[in-house]
Amino acid sequence: MTKKRIYVAYTGGTIGMQKSAQGYIPVPGFLTECVQRMPEFYRDEMPEFTIHEYTPLMDSSDMSPTDWQHIAEDIQHNYDDYDGFVILHGTDTMAYTASALSFMFENLAKPVIITGSQIPLAALRSDGQTNLLNALYIAANYPIHEVGLFFNNTLYRGNRATKADANGFNAFDSPNFSPLLQAGIQISVDAGEVKPIGNAPLQVSAVTPQAIGVITLYPGVSAAIFDNMLQQPVKALIMQSYGVGNAPQDKQLLASLERAIASGTVVLNCTQCFKGKVNMGGYATGNALAQVGVVSGHDMTIEAALTKLHYLLSKGLSQAQINSQLETNLRGELTA
Numbered sequence: 001m002t003k004k005r006i007y008v009a010y011t012g013g014t015i016g017m018q019k020s021a022q023g024y025i026p027v028p029g030f031l032t033e034c035v036q037r038m039p040e041f042y043r044d045e046m047p048e049f050t051i052h053e054y055t056p057l058m059d060s061s062d063m064s065p066t067d068w069q070h071i072a073e074d075i076q077h078n079y080d081d082y083d084g085f086v087i088l089h090g091t092d093t094m095a096y097t098a099s100a101l102s103f104m105f106e107n108l109a110k111p112v113i114i115t116g117s118q119i120p121l122a123a124l125r126s127d128g129q130t131n132l133l134n135a136l137y138i139a140a141n142y143p144i145h146e147v148g149l150f151f152n153n154t155l156y157r158g159n160r161a162t163k164a165d166a167n168g169f170n171a172f173d174s175p176n177f178s179p180l181l182q183a184g185i186q187i188s189v190d191a192g193e194v195k196p197i198g199n200a201p202l203q204v205s206a207v208t209p210q211a212i213g214v215i216t217l218y219p220g221v222s223a224a225i226f227d228n229m230l231q232q233p234v235k236a237l238i239m240q241s242y243g244v245g246n247a248p249q250d251k252q253l254l255a256s257l258e259r260a261i262a263s264g265t266v267v268l269n270c271t272q273c274f275k276g277k278v279n280m281g282g283y284a285t286g287n288a289l290a291q292v293g294v295v296s297g298h299d300m301t302i303e304a305a306l307t308k309l310h311y312l313l314s315k316g317l318s319q320a321q322i323n324s325q326l327e328t329n330l331r332g333e334l335t336a
């Protein structure tokens with residue numbers, strides 16, 4: 001049987017880092033060398049793989065929408081030559097990149113798995129080997145045609161994942177959606193759908209940097225802060241509201257939102273709770289937001305909300321079209 005071929009896009013992150021006087025930094029060539037010295041990666045059960053190292057390698061905290069575009073184009077460029085794709089990435093913004101790619105790719109008929117580690121691959125007790133080994137194995141043997149995020153033996157839907165622990169190996173969670181697959185003693189497919197690899201051409205939508213504001217409500221937040229946040233060139237504001245989507249019934253604050261919406265700004269209501277979804281019909285405090293034209297973010301993570309807005313704003317759609325797409329489940333990112 002011919003081996004599956006997996007393309008590894010190595011963008012940076014702790015997995016390939018070394019200690020420097022300023023703390024961990026990515027070092028060119030180092031990760032590939034480490035992998036080549038690990039016989040597990042070359043066992044018969046493993047797929048063939050090619051590691052393509054990016055220049056420069058990045059700490060994911062330095063990434064921007066331009067990097068999402070670069071990764072998407074790299075995968076598109078290599079799409080026909082491989083059976084699956086693994087993206088090695090820092091954990092800090094991994095869930096943002098996973099969400100962004102999920103929106104940018106249409107007709108995805110091959111698996112794309114993003115992973116990394118909390119401890120560098122070359123260091124003692126690294127989680128990098130397990131994460132990369134499993135990501136390669138799963139991409140080859142359990143093709144789930146979507147952008148997944150693999151960490152600590154769990155494959156999550158990319159646009160449902162969020163970084164949940166700054167220090168632990170269980171760095172990600174998917175509060176509102178079951179994992180796609182769990183790699184325990186047995187590999188069990190949960191919410192994911194394994195399908196034969198398809199040949200449909202991949203469509204990639206371009207994403208450009210957009211002026212999007214994010215504001216978290218807190219007791220005492222004032223209309224003046226909203227007015228400042230909503231100044232041009234802000235095209236959209238994500239409001240992380242209380243509970244099921246509530247905000248203070250402050251007339252000036254509501255007027256500020258109303259003015260911004262009337263002038264074309266999109267205002268998206270996401271809950272600041274880790275889990276659960278927005279229901280602006282639940283309380284008068286939420287209903288007042290719906291009345292002025294605030295759109296429900298349902299149970300989207302902040303990562304999904306922000307990247308979906310980038311995707312929709314980059315398409316040059318009207319405010320009404322964006323509002324309606326935001327509330328539509330495009331890639332499994334929300335439960336309506």
Ligand SMILES: NC(=O)C[C@H](N)C(=O)O
Nearest residue numbers: 013014059060090091092
């Ligand atoms: N664990 C990590 O990869 C963190 C690192 N700062 C990054 O996001 O690139």
